[in-house]
Amino acid sequence: MAGEGGTLSFSVASVVEDVLQQHGNRLGDLDLESRKAGEAASRRYEAAGWLRKMVGVVAAKDLPAEPSEEEFRLGLRSGIILCNALNKIQPGGVPKVVESPCDAALIPDGAALSAFQYFENVRNFLVAVQEMGIPNFEASDLEQGGKSARVVNTVLALKSYSEWKQTGGNGIWKFGGNVKPTVSAKSFVRKNSEPFTNSLSRNLSINGKSFNSLSSDLEYSNKMSGSGSLSMLVRAVLLDKNPEEVPMLVESVLSKVVEEFENRIASRHDMVKEAPKEIAISQGNKFLLKSTCDNKRTEDKNLVIFDQQQRDIQELKNTLRTTKAGMQFLKMKFHEEFNNLGMHIHSLAHAASGYHKVLEENRKLYNQVQDLKGSIRVYCRVRPFLSGQSNNLSTVDNIEDGNITISTASRHGKGCKSFSFNKVFEPCATQAEVFSDMQPLIRSVLDGYNVCIFAYGQTGSGKTYTMGPKDLSEKNKGVNYRALGDLFLLAEQRKDIFCYNVAVQMIEIYNEQVRDLLVTDGKIRNSSQTGLNVPDANIIPVSSTDDVIDLMNLGQRNRVVGATALNDRSSRSHSCLTVHVQGRDLASGATLRGCMHLVDLAGSERVNKSEVTGDRLKEAQHINKSLSALGDVIASLAQKNPHVPYRNSKLTQLLQDSLGGQAKTLMFVHISPEPDALGETISTLKFAERVATVELGAAQVNKGSADVKELKEQIASQKTALARKERETEHRRKESESSPFNSNHRLRDAGDINLFRQPMGDVGNIEVHKSTLRQKSQSFDLDEILANSPPWPPVTSPILNEDEKEMASGSNNQFNLANNDDMDDTDAATSDSSEPDFLWQLNQSKFTSMTNGIESKTRKAISKASKIPGFSKSLHPSQGPSPSRKLANGAGGFPCNGTEGRQVHLTGNARSQLGSNAAIIPVACCQPPASSPDVPRLAWI
Ligand SMILES: Nc1ncnc2c1ncn2[C@@H]1O[C@H](COP(=O)(O)OP(=O)(O)OP(=O)(O)O)[C@@H](O)[C@H]1O
Known part of the structure; x- marks a missing residue:
């Protein structure tokens, strides 16, 4: 049975043959080969005869009446006899049969051409035969020896078909067993005209099935497989068998055949199974190849890309080099600028520090200006x-x-x-x-x-x-x-x-x-x-x-x-x-x-x-x-x-x-x-x-200076006028001030002090002050002096020497300017603090009668101070206020109020009691008339 699609390409005959051989029956005893050969020869002769008959002896000149197997093959190899025979039976079955050798001359390679033409003829014949339903053979069977049996089979089948056709062609022609209802089995069998077939068909039955039908099946199988030797084999095997042995034998043969089939089918299956793998492998190989190609292509592509990348890298390297150079340049520039900046910052810092210094200086100057202006x-x-x-x-x-x-x-x-x-x-x-x-x-x-x-x-x-x-x-x-x-x-x-x-x-x-x-x-x-x-x-x-x-x-x-x-x-x-x-x-x-x-x-x-x-x-x-x-x-x-x-x-x-x-x-x-x-x-x-915002005027130092000399000159010039005025008013004043020092009077006068206050700007300017003093020197008025005495002036502390004591206590209250002669040597204070002292001196003559009052107050004060152990009186109560600047400043004593100036020496216990080692203690010092109003100042200039 020829496998369709080539999957089962083994023949039933070969299988049965193998089985029979394996079976070990007596097939070996038979002269199978010779018998087969004889049978094959007779069949070949029959086929050759029929062909010669069909195509004519002349046309079949290459085919002897009784050809050997080789002769038979070579005679039919061109396919011409076969095609012509077939066309006789079925005209036009092979439309074109290449017969003329001259056709081949047209082709340079004649041998190759004829082989090709033969193959064409054979192929056309086989196609036509197949269409007719006649058992076929392979084209290659005519190319190699030993395979002519199958060709013989086909020719005999064709002969049978021809005969069937000649008899009328009723029903369906079936090679070797097709029985038309109208046709007897015999006629069919006649088609298969082997001598032993008839006997078998008459006698054999297997498992209730007639042997004849079995034989038919075998024949059919043979037909299908394209081999006519199977029936011969079977016949050969069963020929000499007793009818009782046949079923057993057939059964055994069949089971073996079935087994063999199964094995082969199984192995075929395996092959089929393997086939996809092989296909797959081949496909895989293809794929591999493809992928290799792809790889190659990819490689090529990659190479191109690689080259491109190399170029890019090179380009990038160049760019990098350029950039590096640029960076280097920028770095250098940056350093340069950084240094410049550093220098700039340095100079700025310097300027800033300078600025701060200037600020500081400004502040100092501002403060100095403030001082000069006397701002608070x-x-x-x-x-x-x-x-x-x-x-x-x-x-x-x-x-x-x-x-x-x-x-x-x-x-x-x-x-x-x-x-x-x-x-x-x-x-x-x-x-x-x-x-x-x-x-x-x-x-x-x-x-x-x-x-x-x-x-x-x-x-x-x-x-x-x-x-x-x-x-x-x-x-x-x-x-x-x-x-x-x-x-x-x-x-x-x-x-x-x-x-x-x-x-x-x-x-x-x-x-x-x-x-x-x-x-x-x-x-x-x-x-x-x-x-x-x-x-x-x-x-x-x-x-x-x-x-x-x-x-x-x-x-x-x-x-x-x-x-x-x-x-x-x-x-x-x-x-x-x-x-x-x-x-x-x-x-x-x-x-x-x-x-x-x-x-x-x-x-x-x-x-x-x-x-x-x-x-x-x-x-x-x-x-x-x-x-x-x-x-x-x-x-x-x-x-x-x-x-x-x-x-x-x-x-x-x-x-x-x-x-x-x-x-x-x-x-x-x-x-x-x-x-x-x-x-x-x-x-x-x-x-x-x-x-x-208040400006007080520049502060003045309370210091004896060259001003004093000038002032003394001015004082001297005033002295005469003062003395004159003093004399003129002396009597009147004595009368009016016969009572002790009238503090209420001063209080009343002092209440009006502000009426005489000079503007701050004027006060603050030393130069103005001096010139003002000079300008107004003639406007002196004692009442005003008293009235304008400051409420809390710097105190003066007259420290009286013996002369001064005398002067202060002397019956002659006339202010003796001569006593001031030594002022130059001692104190030349010109400040506010010293002025009241001097003013007090001026007042001394004016307030002669006041001394009693002062004395009483002084006594009181000293008696108070003397209660402190260690205090001793150093100032006679009758001394009164300090009559001279010398006393106030020259002896190192503390300024003392002119009205109640008292001087107490702190000794021994008192000193230790107060924790002081000071030599002289003014106990209570009240300030004589004020310094600030300009009138009093003018008075003593
Ligand atoms: N600079 C400071 N540092 C630390 N403590 C301070 C400071 N100033 C004030 N105090 C504290 O604040 C409290 C009040 O201060 P202080 O008595 O001096 O105020 P005052 O203005 O004098 O009050 P009063 O008008 O009643 O006299 C105190 O306990 C003082 O010790």
């Missing part, structure tokens, strides 16, 4: 939050270079307000820092300047802390203690050049009454009761910091401190520590006298804030009154009003010299950082800003 310096200090006030937001927004910015967001609308002062101290500023900033100012006291530092601010803002807290630890010591310590230190350093004496006063103004805080007898005298402008305050020399501590403790004990709702430690009074310094130049004998007020004002807050009534309310009202009087004075000074209302309060009287004279004045304004205090803070700072 204003420092601001912000108190830190106190312990227990944590998490408070400060109202101070910024502090920088003398500017302070207050955040007014909470109560005064959103925003800030800035204020400018000479200096602003941050909350963290230490006491030492604060002091170091004002140290030069304080030191200038030793150089003969008057200095006033007053602390302003609401209650609890730190005024006392700055000026002089009780706590005298190194860290907390205030300005007062440090100032005195510094003065002592400086005095010590200058001891080879100057001999300094330092003495202090402490007073307080409480409810508009001035109180001496340095009383030792527990009684606090109120000088205002006497109608005096200057308090009758003890002045205690000090020579060490221990002395100072003792005095401060004493003063503190005597100070009136009241409790308020705001601050139960709040001081409800103004306190003032006055430090008097007198220095004598050891070489020249000239003296310098400086005076420093350290004023701790009472709280500046409004009364209603204090929530007080009764006594406390009264205190607060007094404080407010005095502070508003201070405000008025400041405002007048700022506006350069001719009238400055100093006398509206004791405080303004106290500060008159500092505010209106030639003192160096510093206001230390204090503010609290709490938001609650914002209102007070703003009003405090506004007030301070106003104060800063």
Whole structure:
């Protein structure tokens, strides 16, 4: 059975043959080969005969009647006989039969052409045969020997078909077994005309099936396989068998055949199975090949890409090189520019430092200008939050270079307000820092300047802390203690050049009454009761910091401190520590006298804030009154009003010299950082800003100088006129002033002092001052002098020698200018502080009758002072006020008030009691007529 599609290409015959051989039957005994050969030959002869008959002997000349197998194959090989025979049976079965050898001549390769033509003929024949349903053979069977049997089969089948056709061709022709209903089996069998077929068909049956049908099947199989040898094989095997053996044999053969088939089919299956793999492999190979090709292509592509990339890389390298070079260049440029920039920055830094230096210088110059102008310096200090006030937001927004910015967001609308002062101290500023900033100012006291530092601010803002807290630890010591310590230190350093004496006063103004805080007898005298402008305050020399501590403790004990709702430690009074310094130049004998007020004002807050009534309310009202009087004075000074209302309060009287004279004045304004205090803070700072605009005129040193000579000449010229006037009025005055010194009179006159106040600008200019003195020298009037005596002038301390005592106590009250002859040698003070002294001298003749009154007061004072052990009287009660400048300045004593000048020597116990080693202590010094109004000045020029 030829497998369709080539999958089962083995023949049934070969299988049966193999089976029969394996079966080991007696096939071997048979002369199978010869029989087969004989049979094959007879069949071949039959086929050849039939073909010769069909095509004619001539046409079949190459085919003998009884050909050998080879002859048969070669005779038919051209296919011409076969095709012609077929065309005889079925005309046009093979449309074109190539017969002419000349056709081949047309083709150069004749052999190849004929082979091709033969193959064409055979192929056409086979196609036609197949269409006719006749068993076929392979074209190759004619090409190789040994395969002619199959060709014989086909020819015989064709013969059979021809015969069938000749008999009428009824029914369907079937080679070797097709039985038409109308055709007997015999006729069919006749077609298969083998001699043994008939016998078999008659006798054999297998498993109930007739052997004949089996044979038919075999024949059919043979037909299908294209081999006619199978039936012969079967016949050969069964020929000599007994009929009883046949079933067994057939069964065995069949089972073997089936088995063989199965095996072969199975192996074919395997092959089929393998085939896809092989195909796959071949496909895989193809794929491999393809992929190899692809790879090759890809490789090529990659090569191209690679080349491209190489070029790109090269290009990039070039770019990189260029970029590197560019970078190098840029780097170099950058370095160059960097260096330039560095140099530029350096020069800028230099300029900046220069700028800072210039700024600093400007500040100094500004301060100097301020000094020259006599502007009140204003420092601001912000108190830190106190312990227990944590998490408070400060109202101070910024502090920088003398500017302070207050955040007014909470109560005064959103925003800030800035204020400018000479200096602003941050909350963290230490006491030492604060002091170091004002140290030069304080030191200038030793150089003969008057200095006033007053602390302003609401209650609890730190005024006392700055000026002089009780706590005298190194860290907390205030300005007062440090100032005195510094003065002592400086005095010590200058001891080879100057001999300094330092003495202090402490007073307080409480409810508009001035109180001496340095009383030792527990009684606090109120000088205002006497109608005096200057308090009758003890002045205690000090020579060490221990002395100072003792005095401060004493003063503190005597100070009136009241409790308020705001601050139960709040001081409800103004306190003032006055430090008097007198220095004598050891070489020249000239003296310098400086005076420093350290004023701790009472709280500046409004009364209603204090929530007080009764006594406390009264205190607060007094404080407010005095502070508003201070405000008025400041405002007048700022506006350069001719009238400055100093006398509206004791405080303004106290500060008159500092505010209106030639003192160096510093206001230390204090503010609290709490938001609650914002209102007070703003009003405090506004007030301070106003104060800063006040120009007092340049401070003048209280020093004896060449001016004195000039002044003495002027004095001399005045002397005659004065004496004349004195004589003329002497009698009248004696009558009117026969009573002791009338203080009320002075008080009345002093009340009008402001009427004579000269504008600040004029006061501030030394040159103007001098020329003014000269110009107005003729307008001298004693009444005016008295009337214009300052309320709190620098005091003079006449230290009287024996001559002076005599002069002072002499019956002749006539002022003897001759006594001033030695002034040149001693003191030539021309400052404010010295002027009253001299004025007092001038007044001496005028107030001859006053001496009694003075004497009584002096006696009283000395008797007070002499209660202190160690005090001894050195001044005769009748001496009165210092008659001469020499006395005041030349002997190194302290200035003393002309009306109550007393001099007490501190010795022994007293000195130790007060902690002082000073030789001379003016106990209470009241100032003679003022220095500032120009009229008095003119009077003694
Ligand atoms: N700069 C500061 N550093 C530390 N503590 C301070 C500072 N300033 C003030 N204080 C403290 O704040 C409190 C109030 O200060 P101080 O008594 O000096 O205020 P004051 O303005 O003098 O008040 P009063 O008007 O009642 O006299 C004190 O306890 C003080 O020690």
